[in-house]
Amino acid sequence: xxxxxxxxxxxxxxxxxxxxxxxxxxxxxxxxxxxxxxxxxxxxxxxxxxxxxxxxxxxxxxxxxxxxxxxxxxxxxxxxxxxxxxxxxxxxxxxxxxxxxxxxxxxxxxxxxxxxxxxxxxxxxxxxxxxxxxxxxxxxxxxxxxxxxxxxxxxxxxxxxxxxxxxxxxxxxxxxxxxxxxxxxxxxxxxxxxxxxxxxxxxxxxxxxxxxxxxxxxxxxxxxxxxxxxxxxxxxxxxx
Amino acid sequence: xxxxxxxxxxxxxxxxxxxxxxxxxxxxxxxxxxxxxxxxxxxxxxxxxxxxxxxxxxxxxxxxxxxxxxxxxxxxxxxxxxxxxxxxxxxxxxxxxxxxxxxxxxxxxxxxxxxxxxxxxxxxxxxxxxxxxxxxxxxxxxxxxxxxxxxxxxxxxxxxxxxxxxxxxxxxxxxxxxxxxxxxxxxxxxxxxxxxxxxxxxxxxxxxxxxxxxxxxxxxxxxxxxxxxxxxxxxxxxxx
DNA sequence: GCTCCAATCTGGTATATACCAGATTATGAG
DNA sequence: CTCATAATCTGGTATATACCAGATTGGAGC
Numbered sequence: 273x274x275x276x277x278x279x280x281x282x283x284x285x286x287x288x289x290x291x292x293x294x295x296x297x298x299x300x301x302x303x304x305x306x307x308x309x310x311x312x313x314x315x316x317x318x319x320x321x322x323x324x325x326x327x328x329x330x331x332x333x334x335x336x337x338x339x340x341x342x343x344x345x346x347x348x349x350x351x352x353x354x355x356x357x358x359x360x361x362x363x364x365x366x367x368x369x370x371x372x373x374x375x376x377x378x379x380x381x382x383x384x385x386x387x388x389x390x391x392x393x394x395x396x397x398x399x400x401x402x403x404x405x406x407x408x409x410x411x412x413x414x415x416x417x418x419x420x421x422x423x424x425x426x427x428x429x430x431x432x433x434x435x436x437x438x439x440x441x442x443x444x445x446x447x448x449x450x451x452x453x454x455x456x457x458x459x460x461x462x463x464x465x466x467x468x469x470x471x472x473x474x475x476x477x478x479x480x481x482x483x484x485x486x487x488x489x490x491x492x493x494x495x496x497x498x499x500x501x502x503x504x505x506x507x508x509x510x511x512x
Numbered sequence: 513x514x515x516x517x518x519x520x521x522x523x524x525x526x527x528x529x530x531x532x533x534x535x536x537x538x539x540x541x542x543x544x545x546x547x548x549x550x551x552x553x554x555x556x557x558x559x560x561x562x563x564x565x566x567x568x569x570x571x572x573x574x575x576x577x578x579x580x581x582x583x584x585x586x587x588x589x590x591x592x593x594x595x596x597x598x599x600x601x602x603x604x605x606x607x608x609x610x611x612x613x614x615x616x617x618x619x620x621x622x623x624x625x626x627x628x629x630x631x632x633x634x635x636x637x638x639x640x641x642x643x644x645x646x647x648x649x650x651x652x653x654x655x656x657x658x659x660x661x662x663x664x665x666x667x668x669x670x671x672x673x674x675x676x677x678x679x680x681x682x683x684x685x686x687x688x689x690x691x692x693x694x695x696x697x698x699x700x701x702x703x704x705x706x707x708x709x710x711x712x713x714x715x716x717x718x719x720x721x722x723x724x725x726x727x728x729x730x731x732x733x734x735x736x737x738x739x740x741x742x743x744x745x746x747x748x749x750x751x752x
Numbered sequence: 753g754c755t756c757c758a759a760t761c762t763g764g765t766a767t768a769t770a771c772c773a774g775a776t777t778a779t780g781a782g
Numbered sequence: 783c784t785c786a787t788a789a790t791c792t793g794g795t796a797t798a799t800a801c802c803a804g805a806t807t808g809g810a811g812c
Contacts (some may be wrong), residue, residue: 347695458571506692578764
């Protein structure tokens, strides 16, 4: 059975895991309250919270504000090397996407942006900040920094749809190559607040820097995902 | 200054962050003990630990066993789409790599492996389990599942070096295409123990499934990284 | 100098308790 | 019924305390 020298909170982690599977709790379903769980498993709320945090780190459950703990939905598969928009690949997997534009503005390239892109500091750039949902759970927020030379008047367009699409159809610009960076981090500040999660919640950062055929900067994309929301899936090599 | 309604542990997070920068604490350097910090910042050890956990989630500091808290070294850049071995890309970045083989054995393909590769269940496969260090900090453990058809006698070779290299030079096999999966998870069980970290420590999972030109299964690679150890960096598109 | 062992220091685990703020639910007025 | 409000439920924050086990340190004995 369980190792006797195994800490209580890890035993609880495993028992809760089994319990969730036994009860066949499905996606988005609510767990009993921490107080109720601590009674049911004869321990304190502090210890139960340690166990719940373990399951949260696994990605099995997630917390919602002060509403309770819920079973995490299946991870979204995501291929950052492909050029299809959020709406499309979410739909293809049978989920319901939604995008909210939180703000869009014309601003001046800050230092970090000019270093990443080669644009001179202070160059005007469009900055769009959006929140994206799958099945009404907010999974990520996204900053787009766009070279306005290639798409004048972008801000008056609707930005709840695919920017790729718009680039291609309206401005006839196609991204040619991309530099992608991915690493885990903690969500905090604006990104945590916008997603309605606690400061320090585990997240995944994805940055995509796109240039066109002439090597001109098109767009820089900074995505902050919930750590349990996605599974990156890429195919490389083969024919070429 | 700080928002008055800001929780103490978040204020501490920021003050500790500043303090680490001010003191110019460098990579691998040790922080004062939790008891000392809680006195210095006039709070309890529990609250200090919350703040430290925040910085841990950020990747700024890490804990080592019962030895203390240390400043996290710079992230290793890693391109899982390239074919160069661990030793080489670590060296290229000016770090010291080291690999330990924890075990290697001939086993039979379990269900999950046959589902992932198409091999019949029970087919013999080599299974190698290794731990990899950078500057003497263990950053990941790695399971290699290898099709023995293409490399008979592999287990008697030294497996502290590059498997790619060996495939190519000794067995004349070159991986042609790969399916890569990446997602955050919690390190636990064997992987956490092997890395000497606590159960539930944040990690990053990277899986690489490699086939050769004929579409035959060569190797499945499952890597469990510390979440703060790497930055994935990929270039896609351009000439082809 | 060395080895061995005890003391000490470290983070890890666990309990008990309290209050807060946001979210939800129940209630009662209209 | 609808709407506003009050009560309640929820997780979030914070303090105080205790003991454990592994890691490190210091000292005794050689």
